[in-house]
Amino acid sequence: MNPTRRTVLGGAVAASAAVMLPTATAAAATPKGGRLSNLAHLDFLRASVTPPAASGHSTFGSGPLGVLWTYADRQADGSYKRIGGGTYDPVTNTYGQGAYNADDISRAAVVYLRHGELFHDASSLAAARGLLRGLAFLQSPNGNVVLWMQPDGTLNPSADPPELPDPSDSGPAYWLARTVWALGEGYAVFRRTDRAFADFLKARLELAVSALERQVLTRYGQYNIVDGRRVPAWLIVNGADATSEAVLGLAAYVRAGGSARARRALAQFAEGIAAMSAGSTTVWPFRALLPWGESISDWHAWGAQMPSALAAASSALGSRRLLDPAIGDTAGFTPLLMTAGGPDNGWLPAPIDRTQIAYGVDARLQGLLAVGLPGLKQVAAFVAAWYFGANRAGEAMYDPATGRTYDGISGDGVVNRNSGAESSIHGQLSMLALDAAPEIARLLGRPTYDGLRVVEAESATGGQVVTPPSAWTGESQWSKGSYLSLGAGESATWTLPSSSQPVLVLPIVNLVDTPSPARTTWTTGSHVLGTIDHVTGPQGISAAPGALLPITLATPLPPYATNLKATATAPAQVDALLLIPMISTLRLDNGTLLTSVDSHPRSVSVPGRVAYSYTSTGQLHSRTNPSHAVVQPGGFTVVLG
Template structure:
């Protein structure tokens, strides 16, 4: 399974490895194949066999699993760990160039160890019914992987760390709920056929407990209940963590907990994700970066797995809207998956350009999505009917450097956008005592405030130590002021396991922006580091075009509100768990905070 496939102008592809090629040896400075992609490819063929009962898929999965376990260390102090890279001739490369963490790659637990657990667990569930001998080998290797995890993260069970004053579990794999979630999917699968395996059950329970501790925000509060993927940041959500809610939903049948966290992620955060412009690869904390198949498929699987537990059909409807991304309902307005060949583009850039290369990761996650769609024809029919770039009206970000400054306030530009745990969005404003920043609301912001209300969320760098306060007000055309709130500029808490002093994160002001406001102003009484002002409408929307000229609209409520429906627009309102609340139409259009509606016209 080659890692990358570069596309030529004539549409053909060249398989390449990672890093630079040594023509004399045929080796790449990283390698040709890697454990991450071998693991996930095995899962593709395992799931294909389970869905379609083609024995050729099972045979392919077997050989991929043999390759994967060849990469696993079998003895010594690193027993159970996994080498990441393999060369075309089968040689293993434990230390890649450029240097990666981990180095050597089999020196500790890792994302590729977590994905090995995922593949081994799903393979045990499949092979148990057809090949007891091979299953016994897979169980042996899963237990070997647990030996490595017990030396590392599982050995820290019960240890809590701090991330900018927030308690975070010290026993998730490689510090990530993202990696841990993928391992949990494998552990849960193995338990379906080996319910008495106490070692697997204990690991599942403890890892699920760690993931359950990672949600952040709430309805109307950034990041809206998303499960944070990394203990090292309270400001960064990325799409690679998207399978954590799926893991919690699946594990809840065994552990009896975690479902609420899964529901918040899929039923509160995902709708906000879609109305912010789609499944961006990262919110850091402003939504941005490319959109990739991995992030899209993770959303689909998490929605469907959670719907399986809650019975909420609204989550399946959401999954169909997400899946439309593959067929043209995306920022490029073009299909990114070719059903004739399986080719899937490597991503859509923020400006809508397609990266037409087709690496292993994109292909893998597209195929996982397609297997799920093929098992739910109604979902597939809706997804394939969606086309064209969605029209979104979601959160709005007003840059501080473009606002009106007075007093002790000046624009500053960081040397690097990356802080070690988040990203500045361009320049920012540093204001001292009496410094003032005034944002004039543009037409889109005025429309959101007048239509149904909105809340203000300043994106500030809140320091660990005391740094004073900032007073926020809304101003109407006559100059009258409404106090929106006062924010502490310090007191974020000890950085703990994070790399930066303080946290860059939107903070909601208590009072909604009143109708008639034309500007929002802040006066510093201390040290204010202000990057953006985020405005969140009470109802955000994403309208997707459907074949035959119809459209589907997703409405997301961050506060109790009424939907602005047009004649002929009808549908249903759902709770975050996907259960239907009632109809959405001209006669009944109220939605409670945290609910979403899907309408058609």
């Protein structure tokens, strides 16, 4: 399930029978035979159910359906309790939401499909078949999908707390997109071994595509306005994240000979995702594919499978044009994210949500591997290392001996030792990807970072600190829940951390739609670094007036400069300062990742055996001695050994 549905570091919401399983080891030992993937914990979460009859709902064949418990909460004695969502009623044995859900059933089916294919495992394909049958039962005649099912198989279209849309099968949703993902990959696998079942999956996928055509793709070619920018209006639930998961299924289906209408839907959805590419080497969000079509100020990690989806669509459609935004995201944004503290959950636009969860880690890893350039595979090793202890907690988040992935790490390094369906699924998807790519280096060690830093605007001398009623604006979030207000002619001064490098400075300011905007001038000593006009375009469908955005000053802060001053011509709001050294660094015991926001090559000296220097598009530039390594403009360098 999505972290918006249940706090990733929260406790149990209900109880079920406790089942004892071994606890995860502190270190990530390679299991016997070297295989990382282990479906034991996911098997523990699986169940079967014979649901009561539900009008309009059917599936392939007869017999119990495969389902999956939503959460698994670790108990004090080391056992794990399988948990549903919402408040549990022991009298009726029901949950406010349900025990099983389409989001997790669909993604678990993908795990078992990929495991069965990679290892030629008939039992995994049988498990996938059962889950796909359960998923099909959740699909309504209109092509949409009921999200929740109770322990006895009763459908719960209107959950408590409610989901949108409500009822859950009344419109497009994340769970419809994920159903397309599972059905597409399922068809591609079973068409070779069970034609009757594959034909059933094809019919259900075509039913889902029909729903997407009717509810979403009628807007193809239309654009919404979000604070002056054009954003595609034909994304599923206005999300490139949701759309990317549907694209993964459509690409698999099209590669397997799917219909012309599916190919058309794939091309249109992929075009919409590609249009969400934003920024540049020096401009926020640094070539990331933004996940949400209602904000130009929000990047989040969960569900952000846009680069892997574009790579899949590029392959299925033979379109190089679709691959370029995926390269920008993986070669540009991901190295910067990793050197700034690892795979954090949300830059909103400051790195506010520093929780790290397998869902987001897996999306980064899958994108790097799907694009497939050799340099990106080297970056993938740094992302994968998160699972094995290279994280701010310094603990393994995945245990090959049990197949368990913990539910996340908080911003202050506390591990949530629950292991629910979502983390288990995405941990296994990552392990399967690594098993399929044994050339990916195993990097170890506690990471050290020298990258993006945040200085809160409220730390300034001058101005007035304002704390709004809510930190969330409706499309972005005030860092630390407050901001600095400057009046006309007023100045504020910050003392910044010293750096031996020039530093890119990006004040996060509130831009407004007005004919007479404020202007702020930013100086250090007698040097002007740049000016910002606090203006944006029309609000459009954005939930809040104005846009909270980092704006790059034209001139970097010189080395060792620690003074920054801003002077406003009219009332202005400043949230925080993002400071990015020209070369950002992530160091592990046996590897170093460097990335550049400079406009010129920079020479560095780094311990190690060999340095691989890559351009901003992920192409190998040179292989050198680390004592004379060069980081290319907007590119990255990997040092190993």
